[in-house]
Structures are given as C-alpha cells and as structure tokens.
Amino acid sequence: MPSEERGRYAIAGVPGASLQSVGPDGQPKRQLFDFGATNEKRSRDRRRKKEGGQKRETVSVAPKTILQTPVILERRDAKPSPQLDRNPPSSRSRPEDMHPMQEEAPNAASITKIMDSFESFRVDAALRALADYPGHFVVGVIGKQGAGKSTVLSAFSEDPQNTFTIAPATKPLDHQTTGIDMYVTAERIILLDTQPVLSWSVLEHTLRYGSLDGIPAEIWRDLKSLHSIMFLLAISDVILVVSEGADADMEMIRCLKRADMLKHGIPEFPLIPLEKLGLSRPEMNVQPQIVFVNNKCSELELCQQVYDRNNLLLKSVLSDSKLEWQGLISFSNALPRFNKDTELPNLFLLPYSWHYKHSEKVEAAEELESMDDLLRHLRNQVFAATRKSGKRGQISERDWFRNAVKTYDLILKSELVAEYLKTLRRIKNG
Template sequence: MMPSEERERHTLVGSHSQATGSEAQPKRQLFDFGAVNEKRTRDRRRKKDTGAKRDGGREVGRDLGPRAILQAPVILERRERPDGPKLPAQQDRGIARRLNTDAELSTQDDVKESTVVKMMNESEEFRTEATLRALADYPGHFVVGIIGKQGVGKSTILSSFAEQPDKTFNTQKPAKIFDHQTTGIDMYVTSERIILLDTQPVLSWSVIEQTLRHGSTDGLSSDIWRDLKTLHSIMFMLSVSDVVLVVSEGAEADLDTIRCLKRADMLKHGLPEFPLISPEKLGFSRPDIHLQPQVVFVNNKCQDLQFSQLTYDRNIQLLQSMLSDSRIEWQGLISFASALPRFKRSPNRPNLFLLPYTSNLTSKDEEDEDLESLDDLLRQFRNQVFAAPRKSGKRGQISERDWFRNAVKTYDLILRSDLISEYLRTLRRIKNG
C-alpha cells in the first residue's frame, strides 16, 4: 500500500464515529491528548508570565519566601566599601549595646563632648533641662567654683582648667567698659568629669545696672541690693562646691571680697549639704552643717616687681589675720613653692597662688631656669586644685544630677533664709540711722 493511501485511510477513521478496530482508537487518543497537553502547557506559561509582570517581576507563592531571604547577602556585599576599615567584632557588639540602651544612658554618652551651659540666667532662674543633659547619673561629683570682682580674670583662669581653653568660657572683653561678660552662672564639665562654675562678678555695679534694665531691686537701695546679691552668690558657691577660687587683681588681696566671704560663711550656717537627702542615707544621725570647701586665693595679673617672695609673704600674713577666727578652710591644698621652687615653702601651706600679668612670663628665659611661663603656672595650679580630696563615704556617691537637684534646693533655702532676712533688716536700720 502506498503511503498516500495510508494517510487517507487514517483520516477517514478519525472522521467517522462508527469506525471500530484495535488500531484506530489508540492512535486517535494519542493524537488528542498530545494536542491538549501542549495547549495546557502554553496556557500555564502565559499565566505565569502575566502574573510575574503584575507583581513587579516577583513570583507569588508560599514556597518562594526562602528565596527572598537568600538574596540578602547579595545586597550586603554591594554595601561594602574598600576604602573604609571594618569594625572588629567586639567593637561592633559594643556599638550594638549602646544603641540598645535607654534614653538616659544615651544622654550620658552625649555628655562626652561638653559645651558651656547656662546653669542660671541673669534672672536667677535655673535652666534645669539643659543642665541635666550635660550631667551624668554616675556615682560621684567634684565641683570647682570661682568668685571675684569684675575684670579680675575669673573666666580666663577657669577656662585654663578645660581641655580647650579658647573654646570654653567667654574671655572676650564686653562691648561696654562698665559691663560684665558672665551673667548668672555658666557651667562646663571637663573630660575628667570636673564641674566648673563661672559666676557673674561680686560687688559689681554693672550687675545692678543690668538688673534695673530688665527688672527691679525689690524696693531695696542699690548698695544694699548689691551686697545682698553678692552674699547670695558666695553662699551658693560655698554650699555646692568642693573648691572655691577667690580671685583678685594685682599683688594685694581684695579686702572687700574677703570680708564678704567671711560674712557669707557665717550666714550659711545651718544649711544642709544635700537638703533633698535625709541624713540617715548619708550615714549621719543629723545634718552635718560644718562641712567646708577648700578656699583658694588667687592673686592674678601681678606685675614683674610684684611677683616676688615679699608679696607672697605679705599676703599670707593678711590672710592669717583675717581668717584665723573663721571656719573657712584656706590651708593644706595649694603649694606655691612646688610650682616655683625659688619661693620658700610655707610651714602652714596656705592656699595662695600668684599669677603674672598675661603679657609677662610668656616664655622661659634661658638664663633663669626657675622662671615659668604663664601656661606652665596655670597647668600646675590646675593639677593641684584637681588633686583635692573627694568626698568620702556615701556623700561621695552622690551623682552629678543629684548634686544639681540639691543645688537648686540650696539656692531656694538661701533666698528664704531667716539669717539673711535678719541681716537685711540690720542693714536697713544702719542705713536709716
């Protein structure tokens, strides 16, 4: 049989339903199922392509989840930069721990780069939020305060205690000759966690002028109001500081400032050290009202002829005569002979330090090995002040933030002090005759 005839016979068998035989049915079934399977395959492929385009190129299905996770390392590899060193595993874990800490610890980490904070403004209002951000909650605190008249160099001396003196307290001269630079209290925390407090000048008429421009003297005369605010400032420094620097200009001690210092020390009698903490928590049966800070006297801007042993001895005798009957701690911390060996050591070791005028002693003289520069003297002075003993026991565990909260309460107690009120009435009686 010819091949053409065979094709014709198969065609006739597929077109007539009555055709029977063992060969005709299987061949018809194979032919039909093959066409159907090929059509189904095309349909599934078309649906699959259409769904992938709708889904943005991603295949949809429950079993496709692991495939998306396996693609993550590819993205991480793209982020690598050949020009940056990779963090060690230990340091990387440390960063993760810091990121997982609460807001309080995060605030303490930000304290590392300190800036000058206005702790109290010119209206005697504490800036609580800004101050607490600059302080830490770790146990222990150490405070250095400073007092003195206008223009004696308080900010310059206190700035030398910081890591970058030119970026700490403002040491520029005010625009007006009778104005002052520091208003209220400025605070700076060093890398050693030393709290530095720079205050506005005491016994200053410029403070009165500024008060009259923005407020009032509460009905007090100008001189009484000036003395009252000076006492408030000195009492506060004596109550919250571990070391208080009393700065005067020139070779002679400032008698007016020393008298105010003695008066403030007597008027602060009865003020507790930490008014918000019970004495039992500090290990005392009753408040210890006899604790005193170390008071250091600084004669700044001494001229060449005044920078001598004679000037030093004369100031020691003056301090002894004025402070021998007071409770002020003015001995045992500073040794000026350690900074300048050509000065004789004093047996009672008074807290007295002389500093030359800024334009003098700026460099060492090759012919005089004992002559120190101003920067060297300030550095040695700073080291001796920072070496002051810290508070012991539970008093030494008070954190910086708790110290500040107690300081705010202390100032409120000073303003409402009965001794201050009685002193004010006495001044009025004396003035009125």
C-alpha cells in the same frame, strides 16, 4: 450514547461522564486531565488561599505597625527647633522631672549656661551635660568685675583659648559672664564661672531689665553677692577667689566670711535622706577649699616680701573663720625660690603679662617659660584636692545638680538671710 458524545461530555467535564474518550478508529483515547475534578480542586485551593492569605495578612500587618511607630517618633524628636536647643526651658521648681535614662549622652565639649541673669535654672541643658556615674568634683570661681575669673578658670580646661572666652566690653559697665556658666572637662571636673560679685554692672543690668523688689540699690548689690558666694560655698569642692593686683582684697574676704556665717543651716544635699548618705545627723559645716589667686601682679610684686605680707594678712583675718583656707596650695611648687610651708594660706600669685618670664638674675633651673607654667601648677594642685569620702562622694553629677537647685531655693528662703536684710535696712534708715 454514541462514543463521540461520551468523549465530548468527558472532555467538557460533565459530572458522571467517562474518564476516557474514543477516537475515530473506535479505540479508547487516553485522557490526561479530569477537568471537572481539577476545577473543583482549584476552587478549593483558591478559597483556602484566600482564607489563609487573610490570616497571614493580619499577622504581617500588625508587626509593621509596631515597628514603624517608634521610627516616626524618633524622626520627630530628632528635629527640634534650634531655638529650643540653644535656650532650653528653664525651671527652678521641678528639677526632678527629667529621668536620667531619657537624657542624651553627656556633652563635655561646650559651655552650658545653668543659671541666667534672673536666677532661673536651665535644668534640661545642665542635665544633658552631666553624667549619672557615681562621683562629682566641682571647682567654682568668684571675684569682682575685671579680675580675670574667666581667664584663670579657662586654664583648668583642655582648651583654654576656647572655653570661657572673653569679648571686648562695649561699655564701661559691661560684665562678660551673666548668671553661671558650666564646663565639664575630659576628667569630669565641673567648672563653674559666675557673674561678678559686688558689681555695679550687675545692679545696672537688673535696673534696666528687672526689679530690685523694693530693696535699696546698695543693699541689693551686697545681698545678691552674698547669694552667689553662699551658693558656691554650698555646692563646690574648691573655690578660686580671684582678685586683681598683688594685695589681698579685704572687701572680698569680708564678704566671703559673712556668706559663710549666713550659710549655716543649709544642708549639703537637701534632696537626699540622711540614711542614704550614711549619716545620723546633717553635716552643717562642710566646707570647700578656698584658694586665693592674686591675678595681674607686676613682675616687681612677684617677690618673697609681697608674698609674705599677704600670708600674714590672710592668717590674721581668717584665723577665726571655719573656712578651709590652707593646706592645699603651695606657691613654692611653682616657684622654688619662695619659702615652703604647709601651714601657709592657699595663696597663688599670677603675673599681669601672659608671656611672663623671670628676671635674668634668677637661676636657670628656676625659670618658667610663660604664665602657662604657673597656671598648670595651680591647676594640678587644685585637681589634687581630696574628694568627698563615703557615700557623699558617690553622689552623681546629675544628683549633685538637682540638689544644687534645691540649695539655691533654700538660700533665697533662709531666715538668717532675711534677718540680715532687716538689719541692713534698719542701719540704712538710721
């Protein structure tokens, strides 16, 4: 084969051709590349790259799928409907469905309605506002319509003007609080504001939107009041009994004593086994501290004579009761001119005017600038109440609420309450 042919075939990459070509002068020319070997190597590299790329693609796609899926789910959960947020679904029968680790951080800056006017619990909303840390302390309030329950309880928060706010009534039978509203303070104190007891406005609301279940109107009003008081007696650490005026409200006191008797047999934490509470038998006589707050007193009624008269009346009426009604509040701590006695009932007087100030005859050292000072003294003494001891005091806020829901069911199904209702019907029918 001529040298030109060998050079051409070698350059074309024919297998077996010479690795060198010959120039015009007959001398061998230096060949820089073996194109045949190079093309084979490139083909092998492309095959390896394709196979390796497929493996890498398989490995790289899977993690993207795993990592992106939770992001999509979080975006969907982050945009619930505003209606569901403001009015979460209520449930009384399944409070245990919500797992604590799935809840959002507790919200202590707003009012949460935990029970509506038809006695349905809003479990989801309540559990979002409560914590899973050990310990709980509950302050509830009861009273008739217009007594000032919400105003007094608002003073126990860090923002009294914007806590349990009161709007002007649109008609005489209106009541401001429906069901039970809850507020958790910065100190993790649970405040419970309840709808009025012994109230005709609650009865009117039920007649308009609900049913009395065949119970006469007067009996229904008293029965629902007993349900509310029994519930607070079972779940609270301190209860403020707010009445209007300087004189003790005997109707409220009698209803309170009756509710205490009917509460017998209701366990403190019905969902928790006794061994976890460190008990061998259930404690049926656990009582909260009862504090009587006489609100809207005139300046002339803020005197020792009126105070002593109320103390004597409370002692005579409550002496045969198992309620805890003395030893927590001392009115003399707020107004030193009043007699100090540790055996006196938990009685506190509040003036009608918010800008209350003592008479000029009172010594300057005893003067208070406004009603804020009285409410601050009341708040500090209530918050100083003794907490539950042992394992009972370690129950978390969320567990307390779950047990509270069960407690209300037990109250509605109580045999003592059913017998009491039958007795009232027999008396009414003659």
